[in-house]
Amino acid sequence: MHVSTDILTWLAVVLTLGIFSFLWKDNPFYKFCEHLFVGVAAGYTICVTWHNSVYPDLITPLFGQGQLLFSIPLLLGLCYFARFIPRVSWLIRFPMAFVLGWASGVAIPAALQADVLRQVQGTFLTPSIFARWDVFLWALISFVGVVSSILYFFFSREHKGALKLASETGIIFLMVGFGASFGYTVMARMSLLIGRFQFLLRDWLGVIR
Amino acid sequence: MRFFQTLLRIDRRIIYLVVAGLVMLPLVRPLGLGVTSGPRAQVLFDVIDSLPSGKTVLISVDFDPASMPELYPMMAAVMRHAFARDLKVLICGLWVTGPGLADRALSEIPPEYGKEYGKDVVYLGWKAGVDAVILGMGENIKSVFPVDYQGHPLESLPMMNEVAKLRDIPIAVIFSAGDPGYRDWIRYGQTRYGLRVSAGITAVSAADAYPYLQTGQLTGLLAGMKGGAEYEILVQKSGYSNAYMPAVAAMDSQSLAHVVIMLLVIVGNVAYFATRKRGA
Numbered sequence: 001m002h003v004s005t006d007i008l009t010w011l012a013v014v015l016t017l018g019i020f021s022f023l024w025k026d027n028p029f030y031k032f033c034e035h036l037f038v039g040v041a042a043g044y045t046i047c048v049t050w051h052n053s054v055y056p057d058l059i060t061p062l063f064g065q066g067q068l069l070f071s072i073p074l075l076l077g078l079c080y081f082a083r084f085i086p087r088v089s090w091l092i093r094f095p096m097a098f099v100l101g102w103a104s105g106v107a108i109p110a111a112l113q114a115d116v117l118r119q120v121q122g123t124f125l126t127p128s129i130f131a132r133w134d135v136f137l138w139a140l141i142s143f144v145g146v147v148s149s150i151l152y153f154f155f156s157r158e159h160k161g162a163l164k165l166a167s168e169t170g171i172i173f174l175m176v177g178f179g180a181s182f183g184y185t186v187m188a189r190m191s192l193l194i195g196r197f198q199f200l201l202r203d204w205l206g207v208i209r
Numbered sequence: 210m211r212f213f214q215t216l217l218r219i220d221r222r223i224i225y226l227v228v229a230g231l232v233m234l235p236l237v238r239p240l241g242l243g244v245t246s247g248p249r250a251q252v253l254f255d256v257i258d259s260l261p262s263g264k265t266v267l268i269s270v271d272f273d274p275a276s277m278p279e280l281y282p283m284m285a286a287v288m289r290h291a292f293a294r295d296l297k298v299l300i301c302g303l304w305v306t307g308p309g310l311a312d313r314a315l316s317e318i319p320p321e322y323g324k325e326y327g328k329d330v331v332y333l334g335w336k337a338g339v340d341a342v343i344l345g346m347g348e349n350i351k352s353v354f355p356v357d358y359q360g361h362p363l364e365s366l367p368m369m370n371e372v373a374k375l376r377d378i379p380i381a382v383i384f385s386a387g388d389p390g391y392r393d394w395i396r397y398g399q400t401r402y403g404l405r406v407s408a409g410i411t412a413v414s415a416a417d418a419y420p421y422l423q424t425g426q427l428t429g430l431l432a433g434m435k436g437g438a439e440y441e442i443l444v445q446k447s448g449y450s451n452a453y454m455p456a457v458a459a460m461d462s463q464s465l466a467h468v469v470i471m472l473l474v475i476v477g478n479v480a481y482f483a484t485r486k487r488g489a
Contacts, residue, residue, distance in 0.1 A: 023225050045305050052308070053337040056356065106340050110396040114426065122424030142423070181416045184433065188279065188412035190232070190466040191434035194459040195278020197233050208236055209453065 002206030013204045016196055145173040213480040224473065231469055235461030244460045249422065250439035253382070253407045253429025254290065258447070260379055262295035265371070267378045267404075269394065270314075272386035273306035276411050280384045281310060282456035283409040283437030285318060286444050287382050292322035292329070293449035297368050299378070301333040301354070303342065303389040308335050308358060321452065327366040334358035339389040340397050347375045347402040375402040380428065384409040391418065395426050409436060434459055 004010065018033035058077075062070035076098055082091035123146045129139040151163060152170030159167045202208045246254075257266065268288065272280045291298050298319075300311050311332055319330050333354040336342045345353035350373060351363045363369040372378060381404055383391040391408035398404035405428050410418055412433025421427040431440055437456035444450050 024222060041306075048305050048308055048335060049337060052335050052358075057336070103340070106344070107396070110340075110400055113400045114396040115392070118424050118426055119420055122420065177416065181413075184412040184415045186467065186470050187433050187435065187463065190463055190470075191279045191412065191459070192275070193228075193466075194232055194236070194434070194462045195455075197229075197236055197462070198278070198455060198459065201233065201236055208458075 004204050004206065009203055013200065016200065020196075144169070149173050149177075210483065213483040216476060216480040217484060228466060228469055231465045232462045235465055236458065239458070240461045240465075242461050242464050244435075244438045244442055244457055246439040246443050249430040249432070250436060250443060251429075253287075253431065254440065254443045256380055256405075256407070256428055257287070257290055257296070257382075258294060260294065260296055263297065263371075264379050265297040265299050265368070265377065266291045267375075267381035268298060268300045269381065269383045269385070270300060270302040270307035270311040271304045271390045272310070272384055272411075273304060274310065276386035277310065278455075278459075279411050279434050279437065280386060280409055281314070282434070282454070283431045283440050284310075284384045285314060285452075286437060286440040286450070286454075286456075287409070288314060288318045289321070289450040289452065290440075290444045290447075292319060292324050293444075297371075298330045299333065299368070299372060300331070301342075301346075302335045303339050303393065304386070305335055305337075312358070321450075327361065328368055331363075331366050331368050332358045339393050343375075343393060343397040344401065347398060347404075349374055375404045378404065380405045380407060382407045382409060385414070386411050387414060390414075391421070391427065395421060399426060409440075434463060 015033050015036070018029045019037075021027055022030040058070055058074060061067040062074060076095040079091040079095045082088045123143055125139055125143055129136050148166045148170035150170070152167040152174065154163070154167070157163060198208070260266070266287075268284065270284070288298055300315070302308065302311060315326070315330065315332055319326065324330055333350070334357060336353060342353055351369070354363060356362050357366065375381075375398055381394060381398065383394050383406060385391045385408055391406060391410065394404065394406050399406050406426065407428045407430070408418060408421075409431035410433075412435070415430075415432035418427065418430055418432070422430050431437060434456050438454070438460050441454040441457050445454065
């Protein structure tokens with residue numbers, strides 16, 4: 001056992017135990033740690049944004065190199081703050097319109113290509129899946145799962161007969177999907193707990209390598 | 210029946226203590242349950258392993274300290290693999306909370322392999338505007354990142370003379386804890402510039418990533434701490450690293466914790482149905 005003498009490690013330990021103390025019950029120590037985290041996170045984000053984005057990409061070109069074109073994004077950005085002045089709050093519509101228009105134009109074709117067309121393509125039974133029986137089986141299950149799950153959300157017709165069978169098959173696939181997601185979520189949360197215990201046992205107490 | 214009612218009334222803090230104890234125990238005294246690598250980690254490993262030396266691997270640090278236990282070990286393992294294979298590593302990030310983590314990896318891993326900053330590894334830093342950043346990198350990396358994270362002009366870094374745009378990069382490994390993340394690299398980097406994308410993701414988002422794996426949009430996948438452990442094993446077995454493997458060390462705890470959760474789910478359901486039947 002080799003307890004750390006690093007003050008920063010001790011600080012991290014105190015804050016970790018402060019957050020863990022919520023498991024016992026809500027308390028002022030937990031609240032202090034929580035508020036400290038929110039404050040530090042906000043401060044950190046502002047600093048990194050300023051030094052990595054605002055200063056080099058706006059302040060330097062506009063005021064240091066005299067590139068007047070950069071005054072347009074500056075003005076658009078300042079319009080966001082108009083929200084706090086009721087008389088001119090309508091100015092916020094300009095940057096919002098710009099961002100929505102630009103982002104939609106860029107995102108829709110890309111998302112359609114990557115998230116819709118390629119996914120539909122991946123669902124279809126293509127000749128390459130006949131190479132091996134197990135690949136074919138999984139592709140078939142995947143195909144049935146996608147079609148039946150979509151049919152479950154088909155509300156324009158009463159679910160009876162063949163549609164009922166298909167939608168009930170869809171529920172099975174949906175439940176398997178939710179189960180897999182829940183299992184992975186448990187795994188993720190346990191990983192985070194293990195990560196903290198590794199810190200406490202290794203970096204702080206030195207009881208593990 | 211009273212037994213089941215007692216089970217349903219167990220104080221949650223007792224459950225926390227049991228889980229904490231079972232997680233801590235294998236960390237102090239490993240059980241040696243073992244970890245095997247799966248096919249998804251193997252695919253990524255094989256791709257990186259087959260790259261000719263001198264090629265560049267792009268690593269995007271798209272996570273925050275909260276996801277560090279899951280994603281940092283796998284990122285470190287991939288970096289070690291790349292350096293051991295004499296590949297160059299270009300690091301960037303779409304998460305504002307990533308720079309500190311990338312900085313830590315830079316200070317720890319390249320020195321293990323005698324790698325030099327600017328020649329073998331470059332950290333571009335973080336920029337706001339996810340899609341604009343990726344699309345800009347597709348055209349010209351220097352237009353998005355005129356200087357690196359430390360403020361050096363990219364022209365002054367020898368490595369950046371060989372990497373001008375995304376098409377010069379054979380594979381990008383995205384360590385992603387959500388959005389923005391691997392999906393954005395697929396949407397903009399792959400769809401438009403043909404970038405080969407692999408991902409290391411948190412377990413929470415793993416189920417959402419499998420469709421991209423099936424379509425071939427993702428080349429290999431490391432999911433959660435287990436994915437990290439699989440890659441650490443592959444790197445160590447190949448003799449590329451003998452560094453401490455935090456994800457492998459955590460697997461015994463992970464397995465025990467899963468057993469406890471499964472038991473609790475089963476016992477909870479049995480107790481619920483037993484008491485409900487009696488009430489009816």
